[in-house]
Structures are given as structure tokens and as C-alpha cells.
Amino acid sequence: MKSKRITLAVAALAAVAIAGPVVAVAEAGGEPGPAVRTPPEAVAPQEQPAPAVEVRAARDGAGKGRLVPIAGVDKLAVVAGADPDCPAAIQVGMRNQSGKNVYADMLVAFDGPLRPSRPMVSSYLPSGYELGAKLLLAAPPDVTPGDYGLNLEAGDERLAVPVSVVGIDDLDNGGNLALRRPAAASSTVLSGNYPACGVVDGDNTSDGWAGGNGWNDGTSRVWPDTLDITLGAPRQVSRVDLYTLDTERYPAAKVGLRDWDVQVRVAGEWRTVAEVRGNVTGMVRSDFTAVNGDAVRIVTLASNSGDYSRVIEVKVR
Numbered sequence: 001m002k003s004k005r006i007t008l009a010v011a012a013l014a015a016v017a018i019a020g021p022v023v024a025v026a027e028a029g030g031e032p033g034p035a036v037r038t039p040p041e042a043v044a045p046q047e048q049p050a051p052a053v054e055v056r057a058a059r060d061g062a063g064k065g066r067l068v069p070i071a072g073v074d075k076l077a078v079v080a081g082a083d084p085d086c087p088a089a090i091q092v093g094m095r096n097q098s099g100k101n102v103y104a105d106m107l108v109a110f111d112g113p114l115r116p117s118r119p120m121v122s123s124y125l126p127s128g129y130e131l132g133a134k135l136l137l138a139a140p141p142d143v144t145p146g147d148y149g150l151n152l153e154a155g156d157e158r159l160a161v162p163v164s165v166v167g168i169d170d171l172d173n174g175g176n177l178a179l180r181r182p183a184a185a186s187s188t189v190l191s192g193n194y195p196a197c198g199v200v201d202g203d204n205t206s207d208g209w210a211g212g213n214g215w216n217d218g219t220s221r222v223w224p225d226t227l228d229i230t231l232g233a234p235r236q237v238s239r240v241d242l243y244t245l246d247t248e249r250y251p252a253a254k255v256g257l258r259d260w261d262v263q264v265r266v267a268g269e270w271r272t273v274a275e276v277r278g279n280v281t282g283m284v285r286s287d288f289t290a291v292n293g294d295a296v297r298i299v300t301l302a303s304n305s306g307d308y309s310r311v312i313e314v315k316v317r
């Protein structure tokens with residue numbers, strides 16, 4: 001059954017967003033030649049729409065007779081000192097099974113020195129509906145690693161979500177050497193919604209494009225661009241997976257990255273280990289002879305829209 005969805009813009013939530021894919025699509029047509037006179041600004045990505053909290057028909061009926069807090073995950077890991085442009089995110093909200101339509105408040109609190117991006121979530125919430133909002137959490141470098149708690153309180157109900165703060169070298173990266181490592185780009189579009197660190201946040205879907213989930217360079221129709229990820233120490237590297245923007249509305253074949261080189265920094269020298277040309281898909285896996293390197297660089301050479309480099313995620317193994 002299709003959920004009935006309504007979206008309420010909430011001005012108090014300006015710091016966060018659940019944004020749909022937003023990007024201006026240039027006309028497809030390949031790489032522009034040197035005589036192209038299109039102004040560079042003509043195809044700049046749009047700003048994301050007004051931040052919103054999503055209210056939808058409740059997806060499960062637990063908590064009958066009550067207003068209950070809900071969370072998208074049952075635990076959360078936060079890297080101490082991670083790039084503040086890419087804080088850890090968790091979906092939080094509440095479900096109204098009370099049988100009455102209410103103006104509902106949910107209080108958000110963390111144990112210890114961490115601070116959530118908002119102290120509460122408030123919304124009109126019809127009976128049988130639930131509300132979802134993104135909560136951001138960054139741990140400064142001086143936060144002591146350890147176990148903390150996120151506490152959600154709505155009505156008479158409380159929900160505790162364990163939060164572990166870890167040093168980057170102690171993060172369970174699932175074998176992805178790039179996860180949460182420092183990322184830097186030759187340029188980034190100024191809006192702040194496309195940070196380089198978005199390519200190492202562990203989210204390889206295109207859903208959060210324009211919401212911080214991927215990188216968009218800031219020099220339209222100027223190539224190459226570079227995207228560097230440092231690995232903390234020399235590591236054996238033999239595979240790089242690159243995810244570019246790819247949605248139904250904005251398919252990779254029209255707006256995704258087309259040509260790029262993969263480089264690994266070995267003993268201070270950048271070495272090209274793979275070349276990708278003519279890509280029209282959302283993900284390309286590059287395998288190569290293992291090298292011992294302390295950084296990975298993507299040198300972008302062309303996109304299918306001819307304007308920008310758009311990278312959702314880079315995984316290194």
C-alpha cells in the first residue's frame with residue numbers, strides 16, 4: 001500500500017535537511033570543444049529546497065495508545081575529530097499511536113560532551129502518522145572516545161540509542177580504507193551542500209545528493225579536477241570503487257562522471273593505477289596490481305553533462 005505523504009516545512013530546522021536530488025541538468029551531448037561559449041554559471045547546481053521534516057503514515061503499529069520516539073538505527077558510531085562538514089547523521093522522530101491528533105514535542109539529549117544539532121523536534125502529528133527528521137552529531141577532536149547515549153523523549157516514552165565515539169584508526173570500516181578519512185578537492189561548489197568529505201561518509205546512494213552526501217566541484221567546464229583521500233598511513237591498495245550521481249531523474253549517463261584516472265600516492269609520488277573512460281553507469285570498480293600507498297586521488301577528466309564532477313562515494317580496498 002502506498003503511504004500517504006505530506007511534507008511540512010519547519011523553519012526551526014534550518015541547519016538540517018532531508019533533501020531530494022537537486023541539480024541542474026545540462027543538456028547531454030558530450031564534452032564541449034574549446035570553442036564552446038556557454039557561460040560557466042549556466043549549469044551550476046541549484047541550492048537545495050527549504051529544509052523539511054517528513055510526516056508520513058506510520059510504517060508499523062508498535063506503541064499502540066501512545067506517542068513513541070523512534071530512531072533509524074539502534075546504535076551510532078561517531079569519529080572524533082571527523083570533518084565537521086560531514087557529521088554523523090541519524091534519522092529520529094516519533095510515532096503517534098495515541099488515537100488523537102496532537103502537537104507533539106520530542107526532546108533530544110546526549111550524555112557527555114556531545115551536542116546534537118537540535119535540542120528538540122516539534123510538529124503537528126495526526127494519529128497514525130510518524131515524523132522523521134535528520135539529527136547531526138559531530139565529535140570534536142578533544143572528545144574522549146567511549147560510549148555515550150542519545151536519549152529521545154516523547155510523551156511518557158523514552159528511547160536510548162548507544163553512541164560510541166571512536167578514533168579514526170579504531171573505526172570499524174568494513175574493509176573500506178577510505179571510510180571517514182580526510183578528503184579534499186581541488187575545488188568545491190560554494191553552496192556547502194557538496195563537500196569533499198561526502199565521498200567518504202559511507203553512503204553510496206544518490207538519495208542524499210545536495211544534502212552533503214557527495215562532492216560537486218566548483219569550476220564548471222574546467223578539467224581536470226582532483227579529489228584526494230588520505231589513508232592515515234601506507235596501506236596495501238588494489239581496488240577503488242567510484243560512485244557517481246545516478247538517479248532516475250539524473251542518470252549517470254547524463255550527469256555522471258565519464259572519464260577519470262585513479263592514482264595512488266606511493267612514497268610521495270602519484271602513480272596512475274587505473275583509467276576509466278566512457279562511463280555511463282552509477283558505479284565503476286577499478287582493480288589493479290596492489291601498491292603500498294598512503295593516499296588515493298581521483299583525477300576527473302570529463303562528465304557526461306560536460307560541466308561538473310559529481311562523486312557520491314569512493315571506496316578503497
Ligand SMILES: [Ca+2]
Binds near residue numbers: 198213214
Ligand atoms: Ca557519500
